[in-house]
Amino acid sequence: MTEHAQNTQEAAHPSTGTYLAIAGVLTVxxxxxxxxxxxxxxxxxxxxxxxxxxxxKFALVVMFxxxxxxxxxxxxxxxxxxxxxxxxxxxxxLFLFGAFSLDAAVTP
Amino acid sequence: xxxxxxHHTSTGLDNRKMAFWLFIGSECLLFGTLIATYLVYEGRSVxxxxxxxxxxxxxxxxxxxxLLMSSLAMVLALAAVARADTAWSxxxxxxxxxxxxxxxxxxxxxxxxxxxxxxxxQVNLFxxxxxxxxxxxxxxxxxxxxxxxxxxxxSFQGKLGPDKALNVELAGLYWHFVDVVWxxxxxxxxxxxR
Numbered sequence: 001m002t003e004h005a006q007n008t009q010e011a012a013h014p015s016t017g018t019y020l021a022i023a024g025v026l027t028v029x030x031x032x033x034x035x036x037x038x039x040x041x042x043x044x045x046x047x048x049x050x051x052x053x054x055x056x057k058f059a060l061v062v063m064f065x066x067x068x069x070x071x072x073x074x075x076x077x078x079x080x081x082x083x084x085x086x087x088x089x090x091x092x093x094l095f096l097f098g099a100f101s102l103d104a105a106v107t108p
Numbered sequence: 109x110x111x112x113x114x115h116h117t118s119t120g121l122d123n124r125k126m127a128f129w130l131f132i133g134s135e136c137l138l139f140g141t142l143i144a145t146y147l148v149y150e151g152r153s154v155x156x157x158x159x160x161x162x163x164x165x166x167x168x169x170x171x172x173x174x175l176l177m178s179s180l181a182m183v184l185a186l187a188a189v190a191r192a193d194t195a196w197s198x199x200x201x202x203x204x205x206x207x208x209x210x211x212x213x214x215x216x217x218x219x220x221x222x223x224x225x226x227x228x229x230q231v232n233l234f235x236x237x238x239x240x241x242x243x244x245x246x247x248x249x250x251x252x253x254x255x256x257x258x259x260x261x262x263s264f265q266g267k268l269g270p271d272k273a274l275n276v277e278l279a280g281l282y283w284h285f286v287d288v289v290w291x292x293x294x295x296x297x298x299x300x301x302r
Contacts, residue, residue, distance in 0.1 A: 013183075013186075013187065013190075014183075016184065016187060019180060019183045019184060019187070020180070022180075023176065023177065023179075023180040026176045027173065027176065030169065030172060030173060030176065033294075033295065033299060034165065034166075034169045034299075037165060037299045046299075046300065047300050050295050050299050050300055051295065051300075053295075054291055054292060054294075054295035054296075057288075057291045058288050058291050058292065061179060061284055061287055061288050061291070062284070062288060065179050065180075065182070065183050065280075065284045065287075066280075066281055066284045066285070072119075072121055074119060074121060074126075075121075075125070075126075075129045078126070078129040078130055078133050079129055079132060079133055079136070081133065082133035082134065082136040082137050083133070083136045083140075085136075085137060085140070086136045086137050086139070086140025086141075087140065089137075089140050089141060089144055090140055090143055090144040090147065093144040093145075093147075093148050094144070094147055094148065097148045099147060099148060099150075
């Protein structure tokens with residue numbers, strides 16, 4: 001098979017069963033997110049736990065529903081690079097405006 | 109999946125799909141800046157209402173679930189179009205659009221409630237950044253619903269066969285992107301309140 005033929009061939013999309021399983025996992029993670037929000041014991045680690053759960057949901061949708069897991073890697077690169085830049089912008093601005101410092105409390 | 113009218117580039121990849129992924133990449137930057145702006149100004153409002161006082165987590169959890177399920181309906185619609193199952197492709201496209209409309213209904217209710225509670229675009233930094241961020245997202249959902257309804261009309265005209273599956277796939281990419289943006293917004297805006 002030539003490189004062109006390899007590139008043009010359509011990657012097999014996941015089965016209906018996989019789609020349903022992913023939907024089930026997404027639902028469970030959402031329930032866990034909301035549950036964690038209301039449990040006082042998790043308040044000290046709320047942000048990292050929620051970001052981890054949210055990141056997992058994000059990755060599942062992108063990999064399986066947007067087919068990046070099976071599609072050409074160039075699509076992954078085209079999506080990932082701006083995504084990383086966006087994350088870097090968010091983190092940089094939070095540092096720049098002192099959101100991570102201890103005295104970033106509510107301004108009266 | 110067959111793409112009778114596919115336009116391949118030198119990479120062997122369809123140029124419409126390539127261009128659409130580039131568009132989604134640019135959308136990452138758009139929403140990245142909106143989310144960054146929200147986070148930078150969060151907790152810096154000099155007057156209320158604030159996040160703790162006004163956000164309704166149970167209601168938004170339901171609307172989040174609705175949007176997640178719309179993504180499931182979208183992939184099922186694409187699968188149905190690809191296997192030339194006209195009836196089910198219409199069912200799933202209509203379901204996706206309907207769930208999108210339900211999500212917009214939740215957002216309209218939330219916005220209306222917030223305005224009645226005194227939170228407007230001008231009242232404080234939270235209002236400005238919240239309405240701009242979620243409003244932009246809602247605008248994207250609205251465009252997605254229009255796109256889905258257009259595909260549904262094309263299907264009833266008999267112009268949405270397996271050879272047009274890429275058209276549905278591109279609409280699906282857009283819809284799923286709107287979904288993942290909401291996944292981030294739900295966590296960052298609603299659940300992580302500082």
